[in-house]
Amino acid sequence: MQNMTDSTQCAPAMTYTLMLEKIRYDGAYPTKERAEEAVRLVLAGLGGQLSGTERENLAARLPGEAAGIFLAGRPEAPLTGRDFVTSLALLTGASTATTRWDTGSVLTTVAQLAGPDLLAQLLQALPQGYALLFGRAELARAA
Numbered sequence: 001m002q003n004m005t006d007s008t009q010c011a012p013a014m015t016y017t018l019m020l021e022k023i024r025y026d027g028a029y030p031t032k033e034r035a036e037e038a039v040r041l042v043l044a045g046l047g048g049q050l051s052g053t054e055r056e057n058l059a060a061r062l063p064g065e066a067a068g069i070f071l072a073g074r075p076e077a078p079l080t081g082r083d084f085v086t087s088l089a090l091l092t093g094a095s096t097a098t099t100r101w102d103t104g105s106v107l108t109t110v111a112q113l114a115g116p117d118l119l120a121q122l123l124q125a126l127p128q129g130y131a132l133l134f135g136r137a138e139l140a141r142a143a
Helices: 016-027 032-047 052-061 064-072 081-092 096-125
Strands: none
Touching: 016 032, 016 064, 016 096, 032 064, 032 081, 032 096, 052 064, 052 096, 081 096
């Protein structure tokens, strides 16, 4: 029997269609297409913020199509959570508030797919300001 605590061996917990429906419901999007726009924007952006094993492990937890979007984002210089949202807003021309909503709607589902252990690793690897985007309390980091 496979050890399910190994994050690189876990199968995605939901299909891409179910992921979109969850994000559509949680984010109160009027259409599946609007939810998918948010997913594509946020996952590609997040893919540019992570590298190494955290990136690989998260991709393994995402449904196939979502993993492809995530992995298409080329790693860049990491941005704080606030700057991440601002950069996505500038990319789309949407307001920062709308982009913050989109980001939170997508990343709270990503957090559920990642699970608590991988999420903790992701938050450790990302600059300050991402915990709230993933629907978690922002804890002060030790100096």
